[in-house]
Amino acid sequence: MKFINVATFLAAAATARCTPPKNLPTTTLYGVEVVDTQLVRDARAIIKDFDDFLYKHSMRTWLFGAAAIAANETLKKTIDLELHAVSTILHDLGWDMTPNSPWVSPDHRFEIDGAIGAVGFVKGHKDAKHWDEYRLEKLHDGIALHASPGLNYGKNQDVQTILSSIGFDNPGGRPEPIPEEDYNNIVKGLPNDDIIAGTNKTWIWFAATKPEATYNTVIEPWGEAFVPGYNATGHRVFDLLNGSS
Numbered sequence: 001m002k003f004i005n006v007a008t009f010l011a012a013a014a015t016a017r018c019t020p021p022k023n024l025p026t027t028t029l030y031g032v033e034v035v036d037t038q039l040v041r042d043a044r045a046i047i048k049d050f051d052d053f054l055y056k057h058s059m060r061t062w063l064f065g066a067a068a069i070a071a072n073e074t075l076k077k078t079i080d081l082e083l084h085a086v087s088t089i090l091h092d093l094g095w096d097m098t099p100n101s102p103w104v105s106p107d108h109r110f111e112i113d114g115a116i117g118a119v120g121f122v123k124g125h126k127d128a129k130h131w132d133e134y135r136l137e138k139l140h141d142g143i144a145l146h147a148s149p150g151l152n153y154g155k156n157q158d159v160q161t162i163l164s165s166i167g168f169d170n171p172g173g174r175p176e177p178i179p180e181e182d183y184n185n186i187v188k189g190l191p192n193d194d195i196i197a198g199t200n201k202t203w204i205w206f207a208a209t210k211p212e213a214t215y216n217t218v219i220e221p222w223g224e225a226f227v228p229g230y231n232a233t234g235h236r237v238f239d240l241l242n243g244s245s
């Protein structure tokens, strides 16, 4: 009987949702105060040698998000800042065009490569004990949903904030939640003039190297426009439902 009680207790403890860790060490980057745990440092080390446009894009999403959170009393109190940091920094692991990249699969959409890569990185880290299933799931969702506009609605606040932070680096100037001084400092330190060309190059590469992972996704038009021989017709849900596949 005692054994059963212990087992029940352990099961309950294992499924308990942890509250965001408080009082984490911080550092200041381009004028923005950010979390500076070993896990976040190690996440930064992963993207450090990526293509420069991709490194800067990943860093900007983190810093834009951190600046917007710091400027919002509600988010400041509730957001899991380490989760936010790891999610934004690693959200585009699947964009690593380095030959034989450990992050890029031959058959998954890039967001899934990013989500699986980031969760695997945390699970393999010596500080993984601070991450329960719920926190890992938020990490997965925050990355997996980031290229499907509209899927943020109804998610928990952590995932919504990760998704909006990633979206802050879309073309179009300063998003309103980011204070102007922070935005200017971040873009001065990590210029965004190469993001459109870099994205274009990467998305064409996806369509050319793993077309099956691009049909019915945001990448599809890049394949149709720029990759000789790419033909989504027959692979789209539209074709399936209209009997032409």
Ligand SMILES: *[C@@H]1O[C@H](CO)[C@@H](O)[C@H](O)[C@H]1NC(C)=O
Binding pocket: 072, 073, 074, 075
């Ligand atoms: C703070 O962020 C929340 C969640 O995004 C938003 O609903 C709220 O309007 C923001 N508050 C301010 C003062 O901008």
Ligand SMILES: *[C@@H]1O[C@H](CO)[C@@H](O)[C@H](O)[C@H]1NC(C)=O
Binding pocket: 196, 197, 200, 201, 204, 226
């Ligand atoms: C994207 O790449 C294609 C193929 O190289 C090129 O024709 C097109 O102009 C590029 N678009 C942008 C916005 O860079």
Ligand SMILES: *[C@@H]1O[C@H](CO)[C@@H](O)[C@H](O)[C@H]1NC(C)=O
Binding pocket: 231, 232, 233, 234
């Ligand atoms: C694309 O594939 C569909 C289905 O197999 C075919 O009917 C169509 O002719 C192809 N288009 C081109 C441009 O090859």
